[in-house]
Amino acid sequence: MIIVGAGPTGLMLAGELRLSGVPVTVLERLREPTGQSRGLGFTARAMEVLDQRGLLSRFDSVATSTSGHFGGIELDFGVLEDGHFGARGIPQARTEAVLEEWATELGAEVRRGCELVDLTDDGSGVDVDFEGPQGAERLRASYLVGCDGGRSTTRKKTGIDFPGSEPTLEMFLGDVRGMGLRSRFLGEKVTGGMVMAAPLEDDVDRIIVCERGTPPKQRTEPPDFSEVAAAWERLTGEDIHDATPLWVSAFSDAARQAAEYRRGRVLLAGDAAHVHLPAGGQGLSVGVQDAVNLGWKLAAVLNGWAPNGLLDTYHEERHAVGVRLLRNTRAQGLLYLTGEHMRPLREIFAELLEHGEVARYLAGMVSGLDITYEVGPGDHPLLGKRLPPRKLLTGSGVTSTAELLRSGRGLLLHGGDAGIRESVSGWADRVDVVAAESAEDADRDFFTKDTDAVLVRPDGHVVWATPGGGELGAALRRWFGSPA
Ligand SMILES: Cc1cc2nc3c(=O)[nH]c(=O)nc-3n(C[C@H](O)[C@H](O)[C@H](O)COP(=O)(O)OP(=O)(O)OC[C@H]3O[C@@H](n4cnc5c(N)ncnc54)[C@H](O)[C@@H]3O)c2cc1C
Structure with a gap:
């Protein structure tokens, strides 16, 4: 297996594949990580996904808050059970370092200084041409996954369309020392645009400048800091020209999505499959979740037990998530970055957000906690949704739903049905069976009240639940193949 790109998506996928024993x-x-961090955190669902693999504890501390926003309008993510606005203040470079450490500990090989230049999928494998430190090289892989970012060479060389909307404006981002600015953490609308300033550490601030009416430029190099400082001064009147930039960059509101997440033996994940305005800090998080959706399916194919069509569910499930991602970030851009003519819409939106149902809908969408896949027949409310985080009591003591998913295998969690283990015995090499009861509030809707047992995929989504979830054997076959 070859993955192109050691960003958060590629590294997460590498770890997922190694959990299932696939050489990667x-x-x-x-040649070296840049140390630069576009992202400064991840969403609530991405946190749960990282926790499922035991990765959250590798960060020094993970602070969360329920207060967030939708397009700059305050939104309380606490309206959702287990909901919050995600982890904040974690530089992307730190997330990448954690993921690389994990993936390489598990045995993934990360070859730096190697740039994909071409690929050929001949139906039985993929020839991968790249420029390495010693010159041109070729490798052959059973599958290739392009996690090579928004300008993905994998996507272009495979000929996969990337339809969407052109950029309408250009924004600057910078980490700058010695500005002494007041914090504008959620961004501040000013005449002519929007500015954001958030303290990072050691007198360094992250600034974002959005000046309306700036036609996007086709840049091959980052902007000069003087350009950023001039835009900041035009919008705020504050002179930051004498501050020291650590790095600056430009980005836009272009929104595009790959038409196919899979063509033959080539797949796309993360920014290679979707680019959009970074509103609500969702890009890295969705990329990591693409990887967790794809990893076990690809491993099932390579390990020889994948049921028919399993790999195609990657496009079906994650393309639909990408559609919603582009829609919500576009909507947020319209609310956040436009001028006075949108004020009535913003005001009405702010009123709507006071309604619990609306707030829950939007918080569920941005946090990723509402993702529901089409997984099969039944009317149990957990079907297709993520297994909610719960403390559980098992024969070995108190544990959590996240801990039970650490192995990256399927999970049948039941409340003490003696016969159920027998019905799963043919899948014992793919599915762990655990008897548990709630270790916390018995009124919560898990095991003790309305749920007797759940079958969970390695990515944490429930594909069968009783009562009301269809036949267990059919669900096992559909998601975990034929019994051994
Ligand atoms: C201003 C800003 C703020 C953001 N804030 C957040 C946030 O708070 N939270 C969040 O979740 N997301 C955030 N994002 C989005 C996030 O940064 C991206 O979504 C994320 O980096 C995507 O990860 P990726 O691994 O898919 O791609 P990338 O991070 O782009 O990684 C791709 C990798 O592939 C490599 N590569 C490219 N081409 C080749 C090739 N031909 N051969 C070999 N290697 C190649 C690149 O060097 C790179 O290492 C933000 C984005 C911006 C612009």
Whole structure:
């Protein structure tokens, strides 16, 4: 298996594949990580996904808050059970370092200084041509996954369309020392645009400048800091020209999505499959979740037990998530970055957000906690949704739903049905069976009240639940193949 790109998506996927014993090589163009961080956190669902693999504890501390926003309008994510606005203040470079450490500990090979230049899928494998430190090289892989970012060479060389909307404006981002600015954490609308300033550490601030009426430029190099400081001064009247930039960059509101997440033996994940305005800090998080959706399916194919069509569910499930991602970030851009003519819409939106149902809908969408896949027959409310985080009491003591998913295998969790283990015995090499009861509030809707047992995929989504979830054997076959 070859993955192109050692960003958060590629590294997460590498770890997921290694959990299932698949040999993985990651080709990364850069000789060293840049240390630069576009993202500064991840969403609530991405946190749960990282926790499922025991990765949250590798971060020094993970602070969360329920107060967030939708397009700059305050939104309380606490309206959702287990909901919050995600982890904040974690530089993307730190997330990448954690993921690389985990993936390489599990045996993934990350080859730096290796740039994909071409590929050929001949139906039985993929020839991968790249420029390495010693010159041109070729490898052959059973599958290739392009996690190589918004300008993905994998996507272009495979000929996959990337339809969407052109950029309408250009924004600047910078980490700058010695500005002494007041914090504008959620951004501040000013005449002519929007500015954001958030303290990072050691007198360094993250600034974002959005000046309306700036036609996007086709840049091959980052902007000069003087350009950023001039835009900041035009919008705020504050002179930051003498501050020291650590790095600056430009980005836009272009929104595009790959028409196919899979063509033959080539797949796309993360920014290679979707680019959009970074509103609500969702890009890295969705990329990591693409990887967790794809990893076990690809491993099932390579390990020889994948049921028919399993790999195609990757496009079906994650393309639909990408559609909603582009829609919500576009909507947020319209609310956040437009001028006075949108004020009535913003005001009405603010009123709507006071209604619990509306707030829950939007918080569920941005946090990723509402993702529901089409998984099969039944009317149990957990079907297709993520297994909610719960403390559980098992024969070995107190544990959590996240801990039970650490192995990256399927999970049948039941409340003490003696016969159920027998019905899963043919899948014992793919599915763990655990008897448990709630270790917390018995009124919560899990095991003790309305749920007797759940079958969970390795990515944490429930594909069968009783009562009301169809036949267990059919669900096992559909998601975990034929019994051994
Ligand atoms: C201003 C800003 C703020 C953001 N804030 C957040 C946030 O708070 N939370 C969040 O979740 N997301 C955030 N994002 C989005 C996030 O940064 C991206 O979605 C994320 O980096 C995507 O990860 P990726 O691994 O898919 O792609 P990338 O991070 O782009 O990684 C792709 C990798 O592939 C490598 N590569 C490219 N081409 C080749 C090639 N031909 N051969 C070999 N290697 C190659 C690149 O060097 C790179 O290492 C933000 C984005 C911006 C612009």
